[in-house]
Amino acid sequence: MKKLCSLFVLVALVISVGTLSATPGWKPTKTIELVAPANPGGGWDMLCRVVQKTLVDEKLVEKNVIVVNKPGGGGAVGWKYLEGKKGQGEFLAATSTLLMLNNLLGSSDLTYKNFNPIAMLQAEWIAVAVKADSPHKGINDLLTAIKANPSAVPIGVGPTLGNNDHLVFLSLAKNFGIDPKTIKFIVYPGAGGEIVPAVLGDHVKATVIGLGEVLEQHRAGKMRVLGITADKELEFLPGVKTFKNQGIDLIFPHWRGLIAAPGLKPEQIAYWDDVFSKMVETKTWKDQISKLGWTNFYQSSSVHTKYLTEQTEVFNDLLTTVGLKK
Numbered sequence: 001m002k003k004l005c006s007l008f009v010l011v012a013l014v015i016s017v018g019t020l021s022a023t024p025g026w027k028p029t030k031t032i033e034l035v036a037p038a039n040p041g042g043g044w045d046m047l048c049r050v051v052q053k054t055l056v057d058e059k060l061v062e063k064n065v066i067v068v069n070k071p072g073g074g075g076a077v078g079w080k081y082l083e084g085k086k087g088q089g090e091f092l093a094a095t096s097t098l099l100m101l102n103n104l105l106g107s108s109d110l111t112y113k114n115f116n117p118i119a120m121l122q123a124e125w126i127a128v129a130v131k132a133d134s135p136h137k138g139i140n141d142l143l144t145a146i147k148a149n150p151s152a153v154p155i156g157v158g159p160t161l162g163n164n165d166h167l168v169f170l171s172l173a174k175n176f177g178i179d180p181k182t183i184k185f186i187v188y189p190g191a192g193g194e195i196v197p198a199v200l201g202d203h204v205k206a207t208v209i210g211l212g213e214v215l216e217q218h219r220a221g222k223m224r225v226l227g228i229t230a231d232k233e234l235e236f237l238p239g240v241k242t243f244k245n246q247g248i249d250l251i252f253p254h255w256r257g258l259i260a261a262p263g264l265k266p267e268q269i270a271y272w273d274d275v276f277s278k279m280v281e282t283k284t285w286k287d288q289i290s291k292l293g294w295t296n297f298y299q300s301s302s303v304h305t306k307y308l309t310e311q312t313e314v315f316n317d318l319l320t321t322v323g324l325k326k
Contacts, residue, residue: 024264025128025269028090032065034258035093037078038159039071041193043210044078044094046292047122047256054285060275063090071190074098074160076108083114085261089268092118092258098163099259100312104319105162112308116264119276120257120304122289123297125230126168128209128225131199134206139227142206143176150182156195156204158188162324164254168229169208170322175248180322210254211237212292229253236293255297257304273300 034052036045048067055061070078075098085091095112102108128139136142146153157166170180186204188194192213198204200222207214217223218237227243229252230236243250260272279285280298289296299307319325 002290004264022229026089026265026271027076028061028063028271030063030090032061032063032090033092034065034067035078035082035091036067036069037071037075037093037095038069039190039193040069041196041213042159042191043124043213043256044075044096044191045069045151045193046212047094047258049102049270050285050288050292051279053288054279054282055147055275057284058279058282060282062280070175071159074102074107074112074163074189076102079110079115079259082259082261083110086263087112087265088261089271091261091265092272093260094256095259096256097162097311097315098160100308100315101162101164101167101319102160104312104316104325107160107162112259112305115259115262116269117305117308118258118260118269118272118301120255120297120299120307121276121280122257122294123253123255124292124294125211125228125234126165126252126254127209127214127228128169128172128206128208129199129214129218130206130221130226131202132224134224136206136226136261137224137243139172139243139248140176143172143178143225145205146183147178148175151184153206154184154186154204156198156207157185157209158190158191161185162319164252165208167318167322167324168250168252168326171250171252172243173250174255174322175250196223212294215293233263234293240257253297257299267300269301276300 034048036048052065055065068080082093104110130136165319173180195207199207214223218225225240230242231251280296291303
């Protein structure tokens with residue numbers, strides 16, 4: 001559990017570092033493409049669409065901005081597509097810790113080193129949620145049911161095993177005295193866009209997922225959030241307790257950001273540093289992420305690259321601890 005808490009501390013330590021202030025000497029000469037490496041409706045897709053709206057509405061770029069969904073391989077299909085755009089600064093892709101985790105678990109050869117990390121943009125808390133008519137009212141109810149009969153309580157997760165969401169649920173189970181190997185996970189490659197319908201359709205009994213991906217359903221009374229990985233309860237989520245306040249010592253922020261194609265020149269990276277440092281201060285951005293329950297979590301390219309290097313070591317240790325990596 002100390003490993004999980006160290007992630008929270010590590011993020012907090014590096015969040016407030018400054019960005020490049022020099023005027024960039026490059027700018028896009030064609031349509032800007034934001035690649036969401038999952039189906040519409042998931043966290044990566046939502047990030048790309050919020051970025052698209054903000055860049056356009058705030059007139060931060062001169063060229064058209066489009067979002068392209070390329071699901072598959074736990075993000076690898078979209079990232080592989082981006083890798084093929086060497087030197088083209090107009091192509092960016094959403095990313096998260098899964099880029100590192102896929103590599104550490106041996107499911108992908110790609111790491112952040114194959115690209116140019118551009119920015120960390122937002123963080124949100126991870127939630128465990130059920131259908132509104134579920135008998136489970138809190139996280140302990142759900143874990144008690146799993147402990148009694150793991151196969152009868154399938155848990156939806158996506159877009160692949162080994163991501164933040166999966167690690168959080170394994171840690172919850174381990175803390176509760178459940179053998180993580182007994183949990184029945186159903187993997188949805190399309191992430192939130194597939195998981196939410198699966199929960200509502202009773203194909204799985206619960207999901208572990210980014211809070212923003214189920215917030216609308218929770219507010220509409222169609223789903224119930226049983227708990228969150230936050231360090232304290234959230235004002236916009238009344239009645240929902242943190243896991244810590246339910247007796248499980250777990251705090252875990254889930255971040256997302258953008259990477260660019262490999263082979264970019266310093267002036268191309270400087271351009272995006274300038275754009276995104278301005279973007280995260282705009283009203284459009286702040287209003288949009290607030291509606292999704294996200295937190296402004298900006299890191300410039302150089303800061304984010306350093307953070308990824310450090311976090312790779314943390315995750316390597318964590319995966320070994322929970323038995324996913326030998």
